[in-house]
Amino acid sequence: MRFLRRSTTEEADVTGADAADAEAGDDASTGSHVRRGYTPGKGRPTPSRREAEGRRRGPVAPPPRTTREAIRRNRELRKRNPVSKEERRAAARERRERMMAGDERYLLPRDRGPVKAYVRDLVDSRRSLLGLFMPMAVVVFLTLLVPIPAVQTYATLLTTVLLLFMIIEGFLNGRRIARLVRDKFPNETVRGASVGWYAFVRASQIRRLRVPKPRVRPGQRVD
Numbered sequence: 001m002r003f004l005r006r007s008t009t010e011e012a013d014v015t016g017a018d019a020a021d022a023e024a025g026d027d028a029s030t031g032s033h034v035r036r037g038y039t040p041g042k043g044r045p046t047p048s049r050r051e052a053e054g055r056r057r058g059p060v061a062p063p064p065r066t067t068r069e070a071i072r073r074n075r076e077l078r079k080r081n082p083v084s085k086e087e088r089r090a091a092a093r094e095r096r097e098r099m100m101a102g103d104e105r106y107l108l109p110r111d112r113g114p115v116k117a118y119v120r121d122l123v124d125s126r127r128s129l130l131g132l133f134m135p136m137a138v139v140v141f142l143t144l145l146v147p148i149p150a151v152q153t154y155a156t157l158l159t160t161v162l163l164l165f166m167i168i169e170g171f172l173n174g175r176r177i178a179r180l181v182r183d184k185f186p187n188e189t190v191r192g193a194s195v196g197w198y199a200f201v202r203a204s205q206i207r208r209l210r211v212p213k214p215r216v217r218p219g220q221r222v223d
Contacts, residue, residue: 066109102212110198111212115185119195121222122177123202124214129166130173130203136162170200 064070098106102117110116136159143155174196182190207214216222 063105064109070109099211100213102215107212115181115188115190115195116198118181118184118222119177119199120202120210120212120214121216122180123173123199124207124210125216125218125220125222126173127218128173128203129162129169130200131205131207132162133166133204134206166204170203171196173203174199 064073095106099108104112111120140155140159143152146152175192177199178190178192178195181188181195202210
């Protein structure tokens with residue numbers, strides 16, 4: 001029995017040695033020397049960090065078409081990626097600066113496009129009575145606080161006349177701008193009412209408060 005056990009052990013040792021010799025022979029026949037700790041190549045280039053992040057995030061969503069959609073996306077983004085109050089303030093400040101500078105990516109949908117930019121330039125290149133609309137509203141409010149009927153009467157009469165001239169000027173200015181826009185962009189579908197109202201709202205705002213900021217000075221020629 002001892003002889004049989006010793007023979008079985010010796011046979012296992014010989015078999016293990018033969019297997020090791022066979023593996024060594026295969027490595028030698030292929031001409032490759034595999035060292036311990038060696039990792040074989042993947043056979044493909046390693047993707048860059050930008051490509052890996054793009055695959056992980058998925059396709060980029062199209063820009064929002066309306067203001068309501070932009071607000072809804074911002075709320076969903078805040079829920080997914082909660083950030084601190086300081087980071088939100090910094091991001092809002094950056095968006096505000098980009099919007100004031102006229103960056104198309106940060107403008108509201110109503111202000112995007114070359115047509116709207118051209119309308120803004122035409123409005124900003126001229127001074128008009130519509131620029132007194134907001135100051136006039138403040139004056140009317142202050143005159144209502146004065147307990148003198150004569151002052152209130154004259155103030156009401158003056159503001160009524162100015163408002164009438166503003167409406168006439170805004171109508172004529174809107175027609176002029178719509179005609180210039182059609183000549184500038186013959187392939188675009190230009191609605192005179194939409195362009196005229198956009199120009200009217202822009203002109204009625206105080207120059208310093210216009211968004212985005214004016215790119216041209218008053219009296220400057222716009223081509």
